[in-house]
Amino acid sequence: MAEFQNDTGNLPKPERSPGGKFLLVLLMGFLLTIPLFATWLLVYDRQSQSETAQQSIVSGWGGEQVFAGPKLVLPYTAAVQETVEQNGKSVTRTNIVKRELYLAPEKVTLDSALKTQTRKRAIYEVVVYDTNVVGSAAFRLPDDFERNGIAKSDIDFTRAELRFGLSDARGLAGNNSVTVDGQKLTLKPGNGLGETGNSGFFAWVDASKLIDGEVKADFAVRFKGNESLTIAPHAGQTLWTVRSKWPHPSFTGSFLPETEDTKVTDQGFEAKYVITNLALGTSLVAMQAGQQVFPDTVVQSPRYDSGGGAAASATVNLIQPVDLYGQVDRAAKYGFLIIGFTFVAFLLFDLIGGVRISSVQYILIGAALVLFFVLLLAFAEIIGFALAFVAASAATIGLITAYSASVLSSWRKAASIGGLLAGLYGVIYILLSLQAYSLLIGSLLIFAALAGVMYVTRRLDWSNSLSRNRA
Numbered sequence: 425m426a427e428f429q430n431d432t433g434n435l436p437k438p439e440r441s442p443g444g445k446f447l448l449v450l451l452m453g454f455l456l457t458i459p460l461f462a463t464w465l466l467v468y469d470r471q472s473q474s475e476t477a478q479q480s481i482v483s484g485w486g487g488e489q490v491f492a493g494p495k496l497v498l499p500y501t502a503a504v505q506e507t508v509e510q511n512g513k514s515v516t517r518t519n520i521v522k523r524e525l526y527l528a529p530e531k532v533t534l535d536s537a538l539k540t541q542t543r544k545r546a547i548y549e550v551v552v553y554d555t556n557v558v559g560s561a562a563f564r565l566p567d568d569f570e571r572n573g574i575a576k577s578d579i580d581f582t583r584a585e586l587r588f589g590l591s592d593a594r595g596l597a598g599n600n601s602v603t604v605d606g607q608k609l610t611l612k613p614g615n616g617l618g619e620t621g622n623s624g625f626f627a628w629v630d631a632s633k634l635i636d637g638e639v640k641a642d643f644a645v646r647f648k649g650n651e652s653l654t655i656a657p658h659a660g661q662t663l664w665t666v667r668s669k670w671p672h673p674s675f676t677g678s679f680l681p682e683t684e685d686t687k688v689t690d691q692g693f694e695a696k697y698v699i700t701n702l703a704l705g706t707s708l709v710a711m712q713a714g715q716q717v718f719p720d721t722v723v724q725s726p727r728y729d730s731g732g733g734a735a736a737s738a739t740v741n742l743i744q745p746v747d748l749y750g751q752v753d754r755a756a757k758y759g760f761l762i763i764g765f766t767f768v769a770f771l772l773f774d775l776i777g778g779v780r781i782s783s784v785q786y787i788l789i790g791a792a793l794v795l796f797f798v799l800l801l802a803f804a805e806i807i808g809f810a811l812a813f814v815a816a817s818a819a820t821i822g823l824i825t826a827y828s829a830s831v832l833s834s835w836r837k838a839a840s841i842g843g844l845l846a847g848l849y850g851v852i853y854i855l856l857s858l859q860a861y862s863l864l865i866g867s868l869l870i871f872a873a874l875a876g877v878m879y880v881t882r883r884l885d886w887s888n889s890l891s892r893n894r895a
């Protein structure tokens with residue numbers, strides 16, 4: 425009977441059934457979701473640090489600019505009646521108040537060339553630009569102007585203001601000029617437009633020609649910004665031409681450029697927008713400032729007010745060709761797939777191959793698989809995503825293969841684990857490069873793996889303990 429006893433003289437503990445081992449491995453896989461979730465938080469934290477660093481790089485240069493205007497702002501007087509209580513009686517008074525009327529041009533033409541450069545600090549970089557927006561605008565009172573309930577005699581045309589909006593006025597550079605009917609105007613800070621949060625500049629102008637004619641304005645505005653340029657169109661017709669040598673533009677917002685007039689090559693891009701007042705759904709005459717417009721980045725939906733508001737926009741984003749943190753985040757979402765496949769392979773060696781694997785060894789292997797994503801993030805910030813993926817996967821495969829040779833007591837079996845991991849990482853890299861078919865391929869891969877496991881274990885009795893031959 426001694427041969428059935430261990431060193432302490434006690435009978436050996438009965439071995440777990442295959443079903444019990446499966447549940448134990450499933451539990452350990454579930455526990456590994458905690459460090460995997462922590463890895464996602466790490467990616468998010470590093471991305472937030474990157475955005476903060478980028479903002480510090482461009483501090484004082486100019487933000488994601490929104491350009492609006494020009495608009496003529498006409499002061500006028502209006503009679504407003506109010507009812508007050510006086511000596512117990514309701515008394516109606518008429519007060520004369522001063523208000524502002526916003527007149528958008530019948531046609532505005534904008535031409536902007538973006539001179540780009542990449543500014544770096546440590547491992548972070550951001551795309552900045554310097555542009556000179558050259559344009560012209562023609563103003564005329566609509567034929568049905570009287571329908572607004574304002575008489576021309578109530579308007580002080582001599583104290584009109586020509587206003588421009590720029591969301592970050594810190595980016596304004598020198599050599600800005602505005603002329604109205606050939607007369608050069610003096611620009612003054614402040615009094616911007618509602619579309620840019622009232623940030624911008626203006627000039628006093630005598631708009632008396634509006635009484636029975638039109639006012640023409642020509643302007644050249646130079647400013648700096650980063651990553652995106654947005655215009656807030658508000659005119660009978662807006663013609664905007666934008667060009668740059670940056671080869672990776674993204675056109676977003678409420679309006680897209682004309683297809684036949686847009687060219688994107690490795691040497692840069694040129695886009696032309698044609699936006700009409702009918703598409704905007706707004707009147708050229710308004711008694712209130714427009715709604716604020718925000719830069720419409722790639723990850724945001726267009727801020728277009730279909731109810732007829734003035735929040736429409738057209739945005740050109742100067743994007744980086746590789747979204748580093750987005751790719752790492754997508755890769756980390758396949759962590760469950762890698763851990764699951766690897767654990768299933770070891771479980772099959774345990775159940776069918778006769779190799780005993782402890783729960784601690786499962787945890788150590790799972791920790792190495794999770795560490796892959798940390799290595800991927802760390803390397804990607806230095807050498808780029810593609811090389812980082814190769815380096816991190818090679819390090820992880822080498823570590824687990826060497827460890828598996830000891831756990832499985834066979835380099836041949838360890839090589840099969842290494843081959844499995846190499847195939848998994850290769851498939852995941854392909855999935856990351858796909859957009860339309862990534863879900864389909866991933867689903868088929870999981871289905872094929874499940875079918876293989878079901879086939880291999882089809883004769884396995886999950887409820888009974890396995891018999892092992894001990895030396």
